[in-house]
């Protein structure tokens with residue numbers, strides 16, 4: 378067998394990326410692990426190896442120190458450095474069938490995880506799946522400035538533990554913001570959450586138990602369905618018409634069932650894009666009031682309202698009442714990547730949720746909250762909103778025109794926001810999706826938003842991140858795919 382010095386030197390070709398001592402260390406480690414240098418063999422002295430490799434002795438000393446700290450080698454004073462005896466770690470492990478150990482919560486969330494089950498976007502495809510904001514609109518420079526500003530003011534504090542309820546200046550700012558939207562905030566408070574999604578999750582985890590009933594629009598936000606089902610809740614869907622939730626059906630279902638809470642998306646409802654008008658908001662609120670059922674209001678898209686004058690959120694309609702749990706999110710207009718949302722609700726509810734938040738994740742990142750606060754407070758936010766609204770309004774109008782030109786729909790829903798919802802006449806949207814996918818276009822089939830397996834003739838088109846050319850090309854191809862499915866069905 379060759380000596381350790383020859384082996385080490387023959388295998389080592391230094392690169393320029395990693396420090397020399399790391400490369401020496403990794404090389405010796407690999408030789409020991411593969412058994413090429415056996416235990417108890419003597420390694421060359423640091424001076425010798427440095428010479429042989431043409432590197433400084435200090436590099437070898439650092440490598441040997443790390444190897445010794447990790448138990449690969451040991452030094453005997455006056456005798457030299459030796460390879461340590463290593464216990465074999467292979468074949469000592471045992472296997473667990475993790476799938477069979479999943480509880481209902483894990484099983485449900487995995488089974489309903491559409492990212493794993495639906496067709497995925499591949500490079501070069503036109504995707505109408507996303508309803509995320511267009512990141513090219515973000516004022517990245519302003520965010521950078523905000524970051525530097527906050528770090529210089531209170532960087533040390535921000536990097537330490539903060540408060541479960543959230544970053545105080547952000548809470549104050551959001552309370553003011555909601556007051557401007559018409560909400561009475563005297564009896565209310567705010568909890569900062571990891572987006573809308575954590576807001577809904579934490580409310581359901583705290584106020585429901587398996588078997589409870591939630592009432593919501595049918596169709597509704599797929600993530601909300603997933604969370605509600607993961608908690609073992611019974612979810613009842615209320616019919617939707619061209620102008621949103623059907624009031625008679627709502628009244629009937631509230632009368633016939635013992636309902637714990639409602640979940641509603643009044644502005645740019647997902648997936649239909651319908652904005653509930655003010656008159657209807659009052660009627661909906663009064664029906665829930667008649668049956669004494671509190672409402673979780675999803676305010677996610679409110680900032681995008683542009684086609685109509687300001688519409689009051691439900692939380693503004695209740696005045697001094699405390700029956701609405703408003704969950705806000707800026708995810709559709711600003712930085713969904715920093716995952717910030719908030720719950721506005723009764724003070725005692727927020728106090729309970731604050732403890733739950735502390736018990737679960739302690740708090741949301743204080744640094745992110747501070748940057749977000751700085752941005753919202755800097756005055757650039759209102760300019761940005763104007764710019765974003767104008768941009769999405771134009772995109773919406775453009776997409777709608779293309780849908781009218783190329784898609785033989787029965788009905789098209791959506792008054793703005795970042796998506797449109799299309800209902801076809803007796804045509805299976807999944808068959809259209811398969812054909813479109815072959816042509817390099819992907820969209821979201823509508824049935825994933827329904828609670829009763831219906832909606833197979835519907836699909837959602839998200840347009841926020843596509844160029845006009847991609848929108849035109851993609852919608853044309855979807856139109857062609859529909860024609861092909863219709864032709865095939867008439868032949869079958």
Ligand SMILES: Cc1ncc(COP(=O)(O)O)c(C=O)c1O
Pocket residue numbers: 508571572573574575598642646647675677706707708709713717718
């Ligand atoms: C209905 C609805 N609510 C809320 C959200 C935002 O969730 P988050 O704030 O967790 O990103 C979305 C995102 O698609 C949505 O569709």
